Amino acid sequence: MADNYLEKRYEEVFGKGASKTVVKKTNPSLDSLLLRNRSHRAFLKEHVVRRDELETIISVNTRIPSAMNQQVLRFLPVTKGDAASAIVQRSIHLGGALPELHLPTPGTEPEAFIVVCSSIDEGRYVDIDLGISMQSMALKSVDLGLNSIIVCAFDRAALKAELNLPYEPLAILCVGKGQDKIQLLSIDEEQSHKYYRKEGIHYVPKVELKDLIIK
Numbered sequence: 001m002a003d004n005y006l007e008k009r010y011e012e013v014f015g016k017g018a019s020k021t022v023v024k025k026t027n028p029s030l031d032s033l034l035l036r037n038r039s040h041r042a043f044l045k046e047h048v049v050r051r052d053e054l055e056t057i058i059s060v061n062t063r064i065p066s067a068m069n070q071q072v073l074r075f076l077p078v079t080k081g082d083a084a085s086a087i088v089q090r091s092i093h094l095g096g097a098l099p100e101l102h103l104p105t106p107g108t109e110p111e112a113f114i115v116v117c118s119s120i121d122e123g124r125y126v127d128i129d130l131g132i133s134m135q136s137m138a139l140k141s142v143d144l145g146l147n148s149i150i151v152c153a154f155d156r157a158a159l160k161a162e163l164n165l166p167y168e169p170l171a172i173l174c175v176g177k178g179q180d181k182i183q184l185l186s187i188d189e190e191q192s193h194k195y196y197r198k199e200g201i202h203y204v205p206k207v208e209l210k211d212l213i214i215k
C-alpha cells in the first residue's frame, strides 16, 4: 500500500499497480538561466524556431519595467522562410572581436530574429528600456531551451528601408539552438576583456565580483 499522499491518490485514480511516470518539472533558478544565457554565434540549421516561440519570447515585454512606463519598443518576429530572414541575416555582423574567423561559419547562420525598434527617437531612457528588454528576451529564450545573441552591429538605415519598417531598428535578437561551446572565465578588471577561442571553446572573460564593487 502506498504510504504517501500522491501515490495513494494515484492508486485510487488509476488502480493499484498501475505503471506511473512521474514528470518532475523544476523551475530553473535565475543563476542557471544567467549561466546558460551565453551569446551564441553558431546555430543548428535543423532546428527551426517557430513564430509562436518568438511571440512567447516577445511576451516578456508585457511584464518588464519601463522608464515612465512609456513602453515605446516594438518588435518584428522573423522566422526561417520569411523574406525578411535573409535580409536580416545579411545585415548583421557577428564576432567583431574575432574578424579572422568570419563568423558565422557557413551553415550555422541564425535564421530567426526579433528586430527591436523604438517608436520614438532614441534617448537615454529608450536605451535603458532596450537593455532590459533584450536581456529579458534572451533569458526567456534560454527558458524555452533555445539560445540567442543580442546584435547591434548592423546598418539601421539600410535595414529600416529593406524591411519597410515604420520605426528605427535599434537591436536584433538572433534566436536558435546554439552550437557554440562557451565557457566563462573570471578575470581581474585590468586583464583583457576580449573574448577568444581556443581548441573549439569560446572563452568569455568576466570581471570578478571584488573588482565590480566600489567599496
Ligand SMILES: Cc1cc2nc3c(=O)[nH]c(=O)nc-3n(C[C@H](O)[C@H](O)[C@H](O)COP(=O)(O)O)c2cc1C
Residues within 6 Å of the ligand: 037, 038, 039, 040, 041, 093, 094, 095, 096, 149, 150, 151, 152, 153, 154, 182, 195, 204
Ligand atoms: C548591447 C549589445 C550589443 C551586442 N552586439 C553584438 C554584435 O553586434 N555582434 C556580436 O557578435 N555580438 C554582440 N553582442 C554580444 C557580446 O559580444 C557578448 O554579450 C559578450 O561577448 C559577452 O558574451 P556573453 O553574452 O556570452 O556573456 C552584443 C551584446 C550586447 C549586450
